[in-house]
Amino acid sequence: MARDTFYSQVKAALTKEGWTITHDPLKIEVGGVKLEVDLGAQRSIEGVLAAERNNEKIAVEVKSFITPSPTNELHMALGQFINYRTALAEIEPDRKLYLAIPVVVYGDFFQLPFPQRIVRENRLNLLVYDPIDQEVVKWL
């Protein structure tokens, strides 16, 4: 995939939150096809016992939704999310997949009933980011 417009901003936002970018892009080969998710990252998280530390791993597909047709971007984002989730479940089930979307698009297009329903029914994980401040606004 060609990198989306806000790709470097999302990378900076993740780094600020303590994530280490481990894959750029994250390449997956599964069932005869080659897939590429924009980013792979990991973060060390403390367990209940101080001695216990685990690595939290994510894959992030970055979307800008700045084209004139957010609906077309939704088609592509939904298809990528389901394909990547299916592939990751097979080869790396502990890596959680997120779709990164700008906060302005989240507050506007993603509040419409149809996108809301698609996100809910297809269990899409969203990472809402601010491309100007280069920060993660929320994980959903």
Next chain:
Amino acid sequence: MARDTFYSQVKAALTKEGWTITHDPLKIEVGGVKLEVDLGAQRSIEGVLAAERNNEKIAVEVKSFITPSPTNELHMALGQFINYRTALAEIEPDRKLYLAIPVVVYGDFFQLPFPQRIVRENRLNLLVYDPIDQEVVKWL
């Protein structure tokens, strides 16, 4: 959506099989968004009793898969299919949705394990067409 390359061939193939093209494109407004499926068609089918005739209705999204990356086309096709199916279920539940793909692509890319799994798990209906003879090869 911009019309896919083999759009007119699929239209001809459907007409040959007795379908009447009723929507070109089929526009759907649902939950705050506007969607467009390439074609809407219907065909009169006989019931068990001779007097009983019903209209069979379909919506068809035409894909060529002639780009260098069939995987990217699969992302888009999958996203469109799920979005259109969700929308149709809400406003016109008796219209069945199909993804039209060329017979060469069906015999090649769609036989790989990953696309096979995606088609099966997401219950995609395929209309396999021959763009040269302008015929429907099979409905899956």
